[in-house]
Amino acid sequence: MRKYLTTSVAVAALTVMAGPAFADMEAARAFLDAEIGDLSSLTREEQEAEMQWFIDAAEQFRGMDIRAVSETITTHEYESQVLAPAFSAITGINVTHDLIGEGDVIERLQTQMQTGENIYDMYVNDSDLIGTHWRYQQVRNLTDWMAGPAADVTNPNLDLEDFVGISFTTGPDGKVYQLPIQQFANLYWFRYDWFTDPEIMAAFEEEYGYPLGVPVNWSAYEDIAEFFTGREIDGVEVYGHMDYGRKDPSLGWRFTDAWLSMAGAGDQGIPNGLPVDEWGIRVDENSRPVGSCVARGGATNGPAAVYSVEKYVDWLQAYAPPAAAGMTFSEAGPVPAQGEIAQQIFWYTAFTADMVADGLPVVNEDGTPKWRMAPSPRGAYWEDGMKLGYQDAGSVTLMESTPEDRAKAAWLYAQFIASKTVDVKKSHVGLTFVRESTIQHESFTERAPMLGGLVEFYRSPARVQWTPTGTNVPDYPRLAQLWWQAIGDASSGAASAQEAMDNLCREQEQVLSRLERAGVLGDLGPVLNEERDPQYWLDQPGAPKPELENEDPQPITIGYDELIQSWQNN
Structure with a gap:
């Protein structure tokens, strides 16, 4: 070795x-x-x-x-x-x-x-x-x-x-x-041993009418979360989802690290959507930020963004361990390795080394993992050509x-x-x-x-399709700190998802406005659009996108081994 x-x-x-x-x-x-x-x-x-x-x-x-x-x-x-x-x-x-x-x-x-x-x-x-x-x-x-x-x-x-x-x-x-010297993705994590267990597979297909596998969309992820939550496997009570929800700066990473892009809130474009990115910030043809709220052509408080926050809150409450709502990023990170979590939609590959240590409940005796990572499932608003994660x-x-x-x-x-x-x-x-x-x-x-x-x-x-924050964000340190406070209100129930995202987009525009007035960024700084009836922007192609009649489309799964084979044949 x-x-x-x-x-x-x-x-x-x-x-x-x-x-x-x-x-x-x-x-x-x-x-x-x-x-x-x-x-x-x-x-x-x-x-x-x-x-x-x-x-x-x-x-x-x-x-x-x-x-x-x-x-x-x-x-x-x-x-x-x-x-x-x-x-x-x-x-x-x-x-x-x-x-x-x-x-x-x-x-x-x-x-x-x-x-x-x-x-x-x-x-x-x-x-x-x-x-x-x-x-x-x-x-x-x-x-x-x-x-x-x-x-x-x-x-x-x-x-x-x-x-x-x-x-x-x-x-x-x-x-x-800048010169990249380390890089890791935010992917989907799941218990491969459970997902390939014949009895568990048969029980899932009997209940939901389609095969248990890697979820391709959020509808399938939700079904799998529901199926595993409360189930006892090998004497352990299982949860179908893991996340964290404490009002803490790390909650901001949970969302600025491309949660809205996974839902499909932004525009098509790799590495980032244009003209509207995954933060919901719109730029003009000269890459100058022009708005964050739908009324200015942004998407931070649009239907897709609100849908993404609602799903986050619903899954945290229904399918994660009760303690998860009070956890920070660092506290939640080790939990899947303890052997009670069936899947996690938002998991950083930087945890890989910590998840393959000898003696863990999620590691076989020969040192191979009982789990696998795979591409993140996509939300109802996602379209081909968009980024899919962070x-x-x-x-x-x-x-x-x-x-x-x-x-x-x-x-x-x-x-x-x-x-x-x-x-x-x-x-x-x-x-x-x-x-x-x-x-x-x-x-x-x-x-x-x-x-x-x-x-x-x-x-x-x-x-x-997994990319960092892009160039639409003109001042990352100032804008990033706004997210955890707004999302924390939604997570705690102090605000609805719509209220939280309305507040967030307004606060982002206040920062953009201050930068515009200060003029410190010259020709590269924000120049905010005038506010219009939000429907005007919702009627335009691309983001912000109008609300879908059905935000829970037909669930789709794929076998993990089939997925790997498709990559190798590409």
């Missing part, structure tokens, strides 16, 4: 290596021997050539101390604890890679934007901020940076086309503003306020932790793929049976 995770021996070797920073191939070879081996898309000769390039390019910065920051997830822990010391030993550039909460990362980035003070030389923040970065022009445009000032420190083997999420970090001007893409961001020499040194570190030399091993540790060459590596073919469909999904044509 390959060494997918860092061993204590390897860590010890790296610690010794990272002591005196002597920056030469001796350090690089020690790192490659101790940590990488054949877990790379490059041959050993190619690995050494890439390491020699880093040594040569970094010579001018040897002895410099730089600071990087990212949120705390397994992938970034590996970068901070293993790759940063290795980079320091190999190049002589001393990196401190801090790990803090996602909200804290954004707070520090905002502070640097507002004050110009260089807090960090490199930020890893979600590509959800692409609309902010493109409009505010306070981050380095990497396309021009690589071709100009940073040409001498840009790896000729970087290969941007190999990054599967590079479109997520590209602005409407065609320029790349993908988080943590991406390197270099601020304009960072001095050029420090930014160049940080850019070398960014390229090192995303390099072909290290990316396969890093992906085995964190399971957050960013490179096509890594996804296709033979080691993941070998490991795929242990990962519940993760590899199959990322090798499939379906993956392009």
